[in-house]
Amino acid sequence: MPITRLDPVPALIVIDLQKGIAGAPTVHPAAEIVARAAQLAQAFREHNLPVVLVNVTGGAPGRTDAGMPNVQRKHDWAELVPELQRQPGDHTISKQRWGAFVGTSLNEVLRERGVTQVVITGISTSVGVESTARSAYDYGYNVVIVTDAVTDRDPENHRHSVEKVFPRMSETCTTADVMDFLKQRKAS
DSSP, X not given: OBOOOOOSSEEEEEEOOBHHHHTSOOSSOHHXXXXXXXXXXXXXXXTTOOEEEXXXXXXXXXXXXXXXXXXXXXXXXXXBOGGGOXXXXXXXXXXXXXXXXXXXXXXXXXXXXXXXXXXEEEEOXXXXXXXXXXXXXXXXXXXXXXXXXXXXXXXXXXXXXXIIIGGGTOEEEOHHHHHHHHHHHHHO
């Protein structure tokens, strides 16, 4: 369902747009995803709305059939991409699980600021974005997924999340849709 409105206090949550992830091959060019997330972050800041920049610094300890990815991590792997232009008022959440709520202070940070709606962007659609959206929905937030500002390494996983999973827990829209709602806020 397309976005119907922005709540009085929405927060932008940017998932895993960090050097070690944004540089990997994805379905949609990561540079486009980063540019759209940066545009949204700047707009949220201009409206004095919370911006949460999330990076992943580790993983859950459990065993899986797939095993842990065999990825060589450089020293700057977890650093946020510079295009996000992190500001002192932004909130940075470092996570060790797929979703940004598990094992972090994200829910408390949002509640302290009166946030009732989260607008989510980032990589990867079927992992960090979907896990964060599921938790946000479970915590009672109104969830918005910006579908042209998310991508995945796997096209089928991306499609499944966007077409099958997100409509059951969120509203979906484009970057332009969110920007239009933010412009309407300024006009009123």
